[in-house]
Amino acid sequence: MRRRGKTRFSAHATQLPLHLIDGTESAVVRAYRTIRSELALTVTAWRKKPEIIALNKSDAIPKTALAAKRESLEKASGANSFTMFGVSGEGVEEVLVRLLVRWRNRAATRPCAPKRQWSP
Secondary structure, eight states: OEEETTEEEOGGGGSSOEEEEETTSSOHHHHHHHHHHHHHHHOSGGGGSOOEEEEEOGGGSOHHHHHHHHHHHHHHHSSOEEEOBTTTTBTHHHHHHHHHHHHHHHHHHSOOOOOOOOOO
16 A cells, blocks of 8 residues: 555556545545555556446535535536445445446446356
């Protein structure tokens, strides 16, 4: 695991990229781009995978500022984003459901390895 700024990254987390961005951060687009640039340093195949982006700490941000941050993030990423508050759990279920749907879609389209007969 490597640390750069406020962003932590693990190369094992690229199967279903979930980007959690601190919503209280003044520059959420810059935070998102930092995540993407760190991923680009290690894994190139992730670019083809659909991303899930969530602004965390949504309760600490005025509604108008939250809407503006979400809009700028969606414009920069080209993807829908979610808002959530990890402490109370508000919005977390929606993010988890999206992850589950993506995981099931991924599993359904992934080729299965042929089963080998067991032998001692």
